[in-house]
Amino acid sequence: MRLLRKFIQYLLVPLLLTFVVFFQISKFDKGLSSWKGGGFGMYADYYPMSFDIRVNGEKILLDKKENLPLYNHGRKTLINPSEENIEICIELIKPTADTIHFEIWSPYFEGSTQQYSRKKRYEKTIIRNNQSK
Amino acid sequence: MKKQLLEIINLNRSRLLHIGFLIALLISIPKFTNLIWEVKISWVIGILSLLVLSKNTKMAISLWIIMLAILGVVLFQTYYITANHIFLLFYVGMIGLLSKLFIYESNELINFNTKMILSLLFFFGGLQKILSLAFLNGDLLHYMFLRGELASPVFQMDVFQNYFIENQNAMKLFDQNFAFDNQRLYLKPLFNHQHLIIYGFSIFVIIIELVLACMVWIKNQKIKFICFTIFLVGLLFTRMETGFASLLSLLLALQLPISNKYYKIFYLIFFCICSLMIVFGIGLH
Secondary structure (H helix, E strand, O other), X not given: OHHHHHHHHHOHHHHHHHHHHHHHHHOHHHOOOOOEOOOOOOOOOOOHHHOEEEEOOEEEOOOOOOOHHHHHXXXXXXXXXXXXXXXXXXXXXXXXXXXXXXXXXXXXXXXXXXXXXXXXXXXXXXXXXXXOO | OHHHHHHHHOOOHHHHHHHHHHHXXXXXXXXXXXXOHHHXXXXXXXXXXXXXXXXXXXXXXXXXXXXXXXXXXXXXXXXXHOEHHHHHHHHHHHHHHHHHHOHHHHHHHHHHHHHHHHHHHHHHHHHHHHHOHHHHOOHHHXXXXXXXXXXXXXXXXXXXXXXXXXXXXXXXXXXXXXXXXXXXXXXXXXXXXXXXXHHHHHHHHHHHHHHHHHHOOOOOHHHHHHHHHHHHHHHHHHHOOHHHHHHHHHHHHHOOOOOOHHHHHHHXXXXXXXXXXXXXXXXXX
16 A cells, blocks of 8 residues: 555556657557657657648648638648547548549658658558449 | 744645645636636636545545546547646546555655656657657657747747748748649758757657656656756747646656655746746746
């Protein structure tokens, strides 16, 4: 009982913090940005709002005035390209093709050659059947 | 006036934590729910008056639980897209609740937990930068430098402005016309050995964060105060991270021994300045 009390008093908060950080780091391979999600990785990577969404090679414009729902979900997807977020994005973009190549491109800079470009950061191919279309 | 000032300075850790957390929470939460500033002010007045009225422990525990529940719901709904300082706010809230649940050990409990949070925060901040190849090889900071985003107040000076605006426009045009993988844009450096210097600075930032993680535990308060103050000022100056800086200054005030009144006043003033900047929409929060 005394040990449990000491654990709650002194270890609960640091352990929760550590768990959240490792959970966030474990999601990096699924495209989660280090900027958000409790991992304290701000300024460790390119800012997700400078990324682009491309569907079947075409850049999707995220404009607050033109399409507010797409703007909101698009920004969420840039930070966290989860299946759910991508699905909502595709619903809002309404592409006509059955096979959808969803990509996220980020800025890329090579300091040694002073060259700037863009790099594919995340990609997913979705094949839709006629029913779901 | 002098008596009132002394009362503020002599705030014990628990009360300081309570007030600081409430201010930070009340400033942060309405941002999520898009409430207007009048609502923020009425929230601050309403809950602070509740705090003044609730001197008994049971009431204070209930208040902490309510505040944590509000924050918990917000965090749960927007977990992956929530900024890191909101998580930090949640941990501060947890310490507040624990300090009321274990009231007789609250002083040591707050002191130890705030030190742990600060230490882990700097350690993981450094670790994330080591894990990021773009940061580790200096490319990220170089990219930010070229855009004038590394230390925006300096880069707004007339001497540099044209260079950064030119770069930003060139990148914007490149992004608009970008069509295939091999496209590249050359950006001329501002000074000789630019990449080498920025690469050195990137490594320096990682080392500093790891050193600060250890420095939390040293007993010499003067050295600690100088180092963390330089870091806080640097954080505001380079990134204008008012949200993060306000919580850091609150944690730094909480980990101080009770005798260090002047350092505590400094951190609290810093906390108030950052909080005011957040209310007026200045910086990242």
